[in-house]
Amino acid sequence: QVQLVQSGAEVKKPGASVKVSCKASGYTFTGHYVHWVRQAPGQGLEWLGRINANSGGTNYAQRFQGRVIMTRDTSISTAYMEINSLTSDDTAVYYCAREAKYSSASDYWGQGSLVTVSS
Amino acid sequence: EIGLTQSPATLSLSPGERATLSCRASQSVFTYLAWYQQKPGQAPRLVIYDTFNRATGIPARFSGSGSGTDFTLTISSLEPEDSAVYYCQHRSNWAFGGGTKVEIK
Numbered sequence: 001q002v003q004l005v006q007s008g009a010e011v012k013k014p015g016a017s018v019k020v021s022c023k024a025s026g027y028t029f030t031g032h033y034v035h036w037v038r039q040a041p042g043q044g045l046e047w048l049g050r051i052n053a054n055s056g057g058t059n060y061a062q063r064f065q066g067r068v069i070m071t072r073d074t075s076i077s078t079a080y081m082e083i084n085s086l087t088s089d090d091t092a093v094y095y096c097a098r099e100a101k102y103s104s105a106s107d108y109w110g111q112g113s114l115v116t117v118s119s
Numbered sequence: 120e121i122g123l124t125q126s127p128a129t130l131s132l133s134p135g136e137r138a139t140l141s142c143r144a145s146q147s148v149f150t151y152l153a154w155y156q157q158k159p160g161q162a163p164r165l166v167i168y169d170t171f172n173r174a175t176g177i178p179a180r181f182s183g184s185g186s187g188t189d190f191t192l193t194i195s196s197l198e199p200e201d202s203a204v205y206y207c208q209h210r211s212n213w214a215f216g217g218g219t220k221v222e223i224k
Contacts, residue, residue, distance in 0.1 A: 035213065037163075045155075045163065045206050047213040061212070062120065095162055104210035105153035105168035107175075112162055 002026040004096055004110035011116045017084040020113045022096030029077035030054040033099035035106050036070065036081045038092040046092075050099065051079060086117045121145050123207055123216035131222040138194040140219045142207035147187045151210035154183060154192045156203045157218075163206065167192060199223050 007021040022034060036048040049060035051070040058070050064083075072079045079096055094113045097106035122145040132138055142152065150170040155163040165174040167183035170190060180195045194201055202223045207216040 037215075044204075044218045045157075045208075045215040047208070047215060050213070061214075097163075100165075100168065103153070103168040103172070104151060104213075105165055105174075105208070106155075106163075107165050107168075109162035109164070 002098065002108045004098060004108055006094075006096060006110040006113040009114040009116070011118065012086050014087055014117055014119055016086050016117075017082060018086060018115050019080055019082040020094050020096075020115070022079045022081070022110050024053075024077045024079070024098070027098070029072075030074055032101065034070075034072070034079040035097045035099055036068075037095045037097060037106075039095070039112075040089070040092040043092075048081065048083075048094075053079060083115075086115075088117050091115065091117045121148060121209060121211045121214065123209060123214060125205075125207060125216035125219050127219060128217070129220045129222060131224055132197055133224045134199060135196050138197055138201070138221055140192040140194075140205055140221070142185075142190040142192070142216050144188045144190075144209060148209040148211055150186050152183075152185070152190050153208045153210075155206045155208065156201075157206065158203045166205070194221070197221075197223060 003025045005023045033050045035050040051058045069082045096110040098108040100107040124143045126141045154167040157163040182193045204218045204220045206218045
């Protein structure tokens, strides 16, 4: 069965960077895009960007251009999302999600990774 | 950038009632609209994709409609387990709407 398993919770200081991983199993990793979405405490969903797991090509939300880097390692079916220059506003649960073959919607989601930014 | 506005913010209904959730786009997104359900402490779950199509495992009481700028998610007869926040998303820039919280009385 399709699974996306994310790395654990992180606590970072303002100005630092964090890298979250998303290990895929149960499907051909290179056959799909992987999206990243975050959710601040008590808030809605915010799309960060996506990566083509085959080519490595990326699309980022405009407000995160230059601050978010998405990569992947096809040898271990893992996608990564790194965000730098962290502030308290980046405190959120970060989700990875697989883009469906039949649609641009995200049909499978990781369990989420809590990133807390605090001095 | 295309924005999505969802209404109402909260919907409070009794089991068996019909729920109608709205999502309005600032410009046409054709039929590339998806709906997600999110329960507290859980990741979102795909409910509807490309406006009309139910995702795998989604009960038939969920249906989607619309085109262009106005879209609707309908839950024909609410069950207690439908209590959640529902988000719409479009493919033009993958932005999400602000969500509608469905409460079951």
